[in-house]
Structure formats: C-alpha cells, structure tokens
Amino acid sequence: MKNKMNVTASHWVLIFALLFAAFACFLLVEPYMNSIVMAFILSLLMFPIHEWIENKLPNHKNIVALLSCIVLTFIIVMPLLLVFSAIMQQGAVFSQNLYQWVTGGGIQEVIAHPWVKTALKFINNYLPFDAINAQNIAQKAAEFATSLGSNLVATSAKILGDATNFLMNFFLMLFVLFFLLRDHDKIIAAIRHILPFSRSQEDRLLNEIEKVSKSAVMGSFLTAIAQGAAGGFGMWMAGFPGLFWGTMMGFASFIPVVGTALIWIPATAYLLISGDTTWGLFLAAWSIAVVGSIDNVLRPLLMQGxxxxxxxxxxxxxxxxxxxxxxxxxxxxxxxxxxxxxxFNMYEEEFKDFLDGQDNS
Incomplete structure (x- = not known):
C-alpha cells in the first residue's frame, strides 16, 4: 500500500522556499559546476581503485581518499605534461619545415599540378563562389606559413598563461573528489532519502546515471585517444610528425560528422599532389579502414545500453x-x-493503468 501525504499550504511554502534556496545555491556554485561534475564522473571511474586501496587500509578513510587523489594526479597530470612538451617540439619543427617548403616554391608546384588546375577550373565555372585565383592561394599559404611559427609560440604562451586557471580548477576538482570518495556511502544514502521514489526506482535512476557517466567518458574520450593513436601512427608512417598530428586528430574526433577527416583528407591530398601516391593511398586506406572504424564501432559499443x-x-x-x-x-x-x-520509463510504469485506459477509450 502506497504512502500518501496531504499537502498543506505550509508544505507548499516550504517547497517553494527550498526551490528558491536551491536555485540560489546553484548560482553560487555555477562557475565551478564543471569541476564538480568532473569530480563526480572521476569518482565513479576511480571507485574500483579506491575500493582496492580501502581494503588494504581499512578504517583510514581520509588517507585512502587522499591516496586515490594522488594516484589520479599521476595518471592525468604527468602524461599531459610529457605529451604537451613533445607536441610543442614537433609543432615547432613542422612549422619550420612548412615555411621552408612554401618559400622554396612548394606551393607553386602544387598549384601547377593538373589535378589542382582542373579542380580550380571546375569550382570557378560551376560552383556559386567568387572566382578563386591561384596566386591568391599561394599568397595566403605564404602568409599562413610565415605566421604559423609565431602563432604556435603565442598559443603555447597562452596555454602556459592559462596553467594557473587549469591548476585551480584541477585542485578544486581533487578537493571535491576527496569528499566524494571518502563520504561515498553517506552521499548515496542522503540522495536516496531525499528522492521521493521507491527503492527500486532509486536504484534504476542512480545505476543509470553511473552507467551513462562512465559510458560518456569511455565512449568519447577513449575513442578520441584510440583515433588519435591510430591516426598518429598512420601520419607517422606517411612521413608526418606522428605525435603532433595524432593529437590533432584526437581533438578533431570530437567534431561531429567531420571528425578526423578534417586532418587526414588534406594530408592525403598533399601526398597525392606531391607525387607520393603510394603513401597517399596508404594514408587514405588506413584512415578509412582503421581510424574511421574506431569511431563507428568503438564509440557505439562503449555507449550502448x-x-x-x-x-x-x-x-x-x-x-x-x-x-x-x-x-x-x-x-x-x-x-x-x-x-x-x-x-519517462518510470512515468510510464506509474501511470500504466491510466495510459492503457486512454489507449482503449
């Protein structure tokens, strides 16, 4: 028999006051919401490691939570620093090589290629764009190559300048994560007590939040890492800086529809036009068969159910x-x-008799 409660005027006042206070609290923490949400997600991912440490050190919740945060710091921060250093090094070498190639007449050779001439002629004759002049392309390419090095240095300086902000958000996330791991049972019990659902409904809701949070991270970020690694290997085999372009492909994988094609299609076109037909075909085949299949198979697999x-x-x-x-x-x-x-599924079950009656009426 379901519990029933008569809602009085004082109850409504309390509910509205609670909603107003909750909204005010949200405004206070809203600037830090991303750090809080990431702490929540990472607590779900870190919990198996946290439980293992807790079994080794029972009755030491503070120490266990602190050790879990330290482990997470080494897992995230140290690889990021090493990768960032290598990317900047490869990016600097690439910008120098690009500048030498452009100033040495490489862009003129590309524009003079029959394929490029045919493509420009088709675009100018049949597509509703302003006429594209080959010399303008060469000029823009030279300007891009000249500014790439300085832009890369400026970007590096900006990233380093934002390091303080990153560290503040990271340590804020660790601070929240510490309490989420230490007081996990108390937090879950409090949430269960507040939610006006049955225990089975609470289990479904909390389990789904946990499952989707894990699958969103696994589906998006692990797919990006896998595509970046596979794409970087293919670019390295084709003669490009593997770590730099692999990282770019990892970021590009977050872009819907286009994805890693934003990187490998221009690279393939460059190889074909410059005469490296074998490596151009290899890069295209590798990107479609391997890199593309990772996105088509791995992401839905990790996010299914x-x-x-x-x-x-x-x-x-x-x-x-x-x-x-x-x-x-x-x-x-x-x-x-x-x-x-x-x-929606809970609503459908709760009002099943009414909805069935509506269907039969």
Missing amino acids: SAGMNTLMIFFSLLGGIHLFGLIGLIYGPLIFAITMVL
Whole structure:
C-alpha cells in the first residue's frame, strides 16, 4: 500500500522556499559546476581503485581518499605534461619545415599540378563562389606559413598563461573528489532519502546515471585517444610528425560528422599532389579502414545500453551537448538524455493503468 501525504499550504511554502534556496545555491556554485561534475564522473571511474586501496587500509578513510587523489594526479597530470612538451617540439619543427617548403616554391608546384588546375577550373565555372585565383592561394599559404611559427609560440604562451586557471580548477576538482570518495556511502544514502521514489526506482535512476557517466567518458574520450593513436601512427608512417598530428586528430574526433577527416583528407591530398601516391593511398586506406572504424564501432559499443538510447539518440545527445555546453557537453548531453529516458520509463510504469485506459477509450 502506497504512502500518501496531504499537502498543506505550509508544505507548499516550504517547497517553494527550498526551490528558491536551491536555485540560489546553484548560482553560487555555477562557475565551478564543471569541476564538480568532473569530480563526480572521476569518482565513479576511480571507485574500483579506491575500493582496492580501502581494503588494504581499512578504517583510514581520509588517507585512502587522499591516496586515490594522488594516484589520479599521476595518471592525468604527468602524461599531459610529457605529451604537451613533445607536441610543442614537433609543432615547432613542422612549422619550420612548412615555411621552408612554401618559400622554396612548394606551393607553386602544387598549384601547377593538373589535378589542382582542373579542380580550380571546375569550382570557378560551376560552383556559386567568387572566382578563386591561384596566386591568391599561394599568397595566403605564404602568409599562413610565415605566421604559423609565431602563432604556435603565442598559443603555447597562452596555454602556459592559462596553467594557473587549469591548476585551480584541477585542485578544486581533487578537493571535491576527496569528499566524494571518502563520504561515498553517506552521499548515496542522503540522495536516496531525499528522492521521493521507491527503492527500486532509486536504484534504476542512480545505476543509470553511473552507467551513462562512465559510458560518456569511455565512449568519447577513449575513442578520441584510440583515433588519435591510430591516426598518429598512420601520419607517422606517411612521413608526418606522428605525435603532433595524432593529437590533432584526437581533438578533431570530437567534431561531429567531420571528425578526423578534417586532418587526414588534406594530408592525403598533399601526398597525392606531391607525387607520393603510394603513401597517399596508404594514408587514405588506413584512415578509412582503421581510424574511421574506431569511431563507428568503438564509440557505439562503449555507449550502448544506456536507458534504451539508440545510435541516433546518442548522436544528437553528443551534438546538442557540444552546442550547449562545449566539450564538457560530451558528458552532459548523454547524461541528460539518459535521465530523461529513465524518468519517462518510470512515468510510464506509474501511470500504466491510466495510459492503457486512454489507449482503449
């Protein structure tokens, strides 16, 4: 028999006051919401390691939580520093080589290629664009090559300048993560107590949030890492700086629809036009067969089974999440969709008799 409660005027006042206070609290923490959400996601991913440490050091919750945060720091920060250093080094070498190639007449050779002439003629004759002049292309390429080195230095300086902000957000995330790991049981118990659902409904909702949070991270970021590694290997085999362009392909994989093609198609075209037909065909085949299959197979595989979300829903949750929230939307989007699906299923079960009656009326 379900519990029933008579809602009085004082109850409504309390509810509205609570909602207003909750909204005010949200405004206070809103600038730090991304750090809080990432701490929540990482707590789910780190919990198996945290439990293992906790089994080794029972009755030492503070020390265990601190050790878990230290392990996470070494897992994230140290590889990032090494990769960033290598990327800057390869990027500097690439910018120098590009400048020498452009100033040495390389761009003129490309423009003089029959394929390029045919493509420019087709574009100017049949497509509704302003006429594209080959000399303008050469001029823009020379300007780009000249400014690439200085832009790379400026970007590096900006990243280093933002390091303080990054470290502040990172340590804030670690601070939140410490309490999430230490007081995990208390937090879950408090959430269960506050939610006005049955225990089975609470289990479904909390389990789905945990599952989707993990799958969003695994599906998006692990796919990007895998595509970046595979794409970097292919670019390295074709003669490009592997780590630099592999990292660029990893970032490009977050872009819906286009993805890593933003990197490998121009690289393939360059190889074909410059006469390296074998490596151009290899890079195209490798990117389509290996890099592309990672996105088509691995991402849906890691994100499958979330509240009955099919591939189309996953696609729009990622697309809409990026549009509304930026990169963090890769987590927010699927999470919002999944929670909505669970709540919809709970609504359907709760009002099953009424909905069946409406269908039969």
